[in-house]
Amino acid sequence: GAVVSQHPSRVICKSGTSVKIECRSLDFQATTMFWYRQFPKQSLMLMATSNEGSKATYEQGVEKDKFLINHASLTLSTLTVTSAHPEDSSFYICSAALAGFNYGYTFGSGTRLTVV
Amino acid sequence: AQSVTQLDSQVPVFEEAPVELRCNYSSSVSVYLFWYVQYPNQGLQLLLKYLSGSTLVKGINGFEAEFNKSQTSFHLRKPSVHISDTAEYFCAVKPTQGGSEKLVFGKGTKLTVNP
Numbered sequence: 001g002a003v004v005s006q007h008p009s010r011v012i013c014k015s016g017t018s019v020k021i022e023c024r025s026l027d028f029q030a031t032t033m034f035w036y037r038q039f040p041k042q043s044l045m046l047m048a049t050s051n052e053g054s055k056a057t058y059e060q061g062v063e064k065d066k067f068l069i070n071h072a073s074l075t076l077s078t079l080t081v082t083s084a085h086p087e088d089s090s091f092y093i094c095s096a097a098l099a100g101f102n103y104g105y106t107f108g109s110g111t112r113l114t115v116v
Numbered sequence: 117a118q119s120v121t122q123l124d125s126q127v128p129v130f131e132e133a134p135v136e137l138r139c140n141y142s143s144s145v146s147v148y149l150f151w152y153v154q155y156p157n158q159g160l161q162l163l164l165k166y167l168s169g170s171t172l173v174k175g176i177n178g179f180e181a182e183f184n185k186s187q188t189s190f191h192l193r194k195p196s197v198h199i200s201d202t203a204e205y206f207c208a209v210k211p212t213q214g215g216s217e218k219l220v221f222g223k224g225t226k227l228t229v230n231p
Contacts, residue, residue, distance in 0.1 A: 006159070032217050043206065043223045044160075093159050097217045104150070105219060107159035 002028045004096050006108025013084055013115055021079045021111045023094035029074035030096035035067075038091040050077050084115040118143040118209050120222035128228045131199055137192040137225045139207030147209040149190040150219065151181055154204040163205075166190065177201070202229045
């Protein structure tokens with residue numbers, strides 16, 4: 001089946017530094033990828049939608065200059081948290097929409113970001 | 117716009133008991149419906165989905181769900197749960213037409229299976 005590989009699974013960084021999270025579709029081409037943020041014991045909050053070769057579409061309230069999304073190829077999307085602060089600590093999950101949609105959505109295993 | 121309501125935030129049950137996790141949605145257009153499961157510190161795994169056809173959908177791990185259009189519900193059921201079913205369960209919808217590919221999630225139901 002379709003697999004999305006997300007790395008790293010856990011990362012600890014210092015305040016003020018940047019962190020990059022990668023999301024790769026291993027055996028299919030993902031024209032559209034989604035980035036979510038999940039707070040403890042809460043649902044997923046969609047941050048942005050990225051389409052290969054174009055700028056990401058951010059949801060209202062999400063700072064695009066802080067959460068940089070790049071979808072340079074059909075198999076790779078990255079989320080960079082810039083100038084991280086402790087309040088950016090969260091669980092980030094990517095998801096890929098398979099072509100034709102009827103195949104559904106595949107989620108990465110998530111990244112636990114802790115900013116100290 | 118669409119919204120999803122998962123009526124129970126937590127559902128505790130004993131092993132081998134049946135369980136039903138409730139999901140209701142609101143939408144002015146037709147939707148596709150999904151149930152996902154999330155184990156601790158992991159991403160989401162698709163349990164089942166309703167796109168069209170038979171309103172009773174069977175998924176993985178012995179789960180099934182029934183789409184009820186008149187009640188705008190898509191409740192998830194399992195006749196006999198295992199300890200390993202302990203997880204967070206999310207109901208989600210997406211319009212069948214329109215440009216957006218976004219899923220709209222409910223707030224989740226924490227299922228705890230006790231021995």
